[in-house]
Amino acid sequence: MKAKLVVLTLIFTLLLPSQLFAEKTLDPVKSITFKDVEPLMRARSQAIIDNSQTFSGASTSFSRSTSSFDSYIGSAQAKYDSNAAIGAGINQDLAEAFKQLQFLLVIQKSSLVGSTNLTNTGYSLEMTNDKIVYSAEAMYISYNQLNYQLESSIAAKALLEKRLEATKLQQQLGMVSTIATLDAEKQLEETDLAIKTTKESMNSIKQQFNIWFAQNYDTDLAIGDVPQVSDSTISAINVDEDYLEAEKKSYNVRMNEDIDKKNNEKRTFKSGFYKAYQKILDKQKALSVAEKKFDLAKKNIESAEIKYKLGMLSTLQLLGEQSSFAATKASYENAQFDLFKAYREYEWAKRGVIVV
DSSP: OHHHHHHHHHHHHHTOOGGGSOOOOOOOOOEEOHHHHHHHHHHHOHHHHHHHHHHHHHHHHHHHHHHHHHHHHHHHHHHHHHHHHHOSTHHHHHHHHHHHHHHHHHHHHHHHHHHHOHHHHHHHHHHHHHHHHHHHHHHHHHHHHHHHHHHHHHHHHHHHHHHHHHHHHHHHTTSSOHHHHHHHHHHHHHHHHHHHHHHHHHHHHHHHHHHHTTSOTTOOOEEOOOOOOOHHHHHTOOHHHHHHHHHHHOHHHHHOOSHHHHHHHHHHHHHHHHHHHHHHHHHHHHHHHHHHHHHHHHHHHHHHHHHHHTTSSOHHHHHHHHHHHHHHHHHHHHHHHHHHHHHHHHHHHHTTOOOO
16 A cells, blocks of 8 residues: 555656746747757757656655655564564564565565656656657758748749739730639639748747747747758768667667567667668758759749840740749758758667657
């Protein structure tokens, strides 16, 4: 019964609400770069703070509980010694009773240690915190992707507006039917909706970061660019050496004491680790293709602008070239983002966390 009460006390400690901890007044965060994400998340994210406090509280409670058991066990031993020394009769019976009590306390303490397994609890909470940080990094990248998507949609809208004007004029001249005008209007409406949706998504990401950073959700937060990964950085990766070190850090591997389960986790981790590395190589190739297309698009838009100045290209045609260029640029930027994201996934794998 005492062991159950101690375990219940431990569980209660784990469930303590964050409101019981004193709040801190933090300066508002006005702008962030990618390298700011992890330290800010670990310092300000309530979920991460709660996890850390949960483990700290559980550790303290566990330490006190095991110390109490040690005290009870020692006391029982002392009672046994004092009564056993007296000799026969009731004192001897008491001595044996205290010996039995000591034996039961040792069993209860062992049961408590086995059931709580604080080390694994710590690993689990650390892994959860790491994945929370990764999700924030992924959201940072998504914000930048949406930003380039917005630029592409705005360029497409300018083209569609000009096309709608031209289509209406052609309809007045009897060159096209009403259906053509309705179709142009529908495309413009869809693009307007896409722009609105993209802006809302970007604003939602800002709000989420503000919540993570423990500040007003509508704080004007500037989100910086996504870093680039150079070919030399990728070439310098030694995946086999990295894997050997990463396996030692794998939370899932360390949390399994059973040899069969541990070996299975090692196989799973190895598969995920090498997949993360292969993903970098795949995204690097995809970026190379996107870069070539972007280089060609830059030449095409330069040529189109020259032709427009010379009167060889209409405004509508120039807008078409600009829209095409914006879309190609967005694809190129997204390929860069995808490569960086893959690289970060590999970096997390090196820290013992397979995030995807």
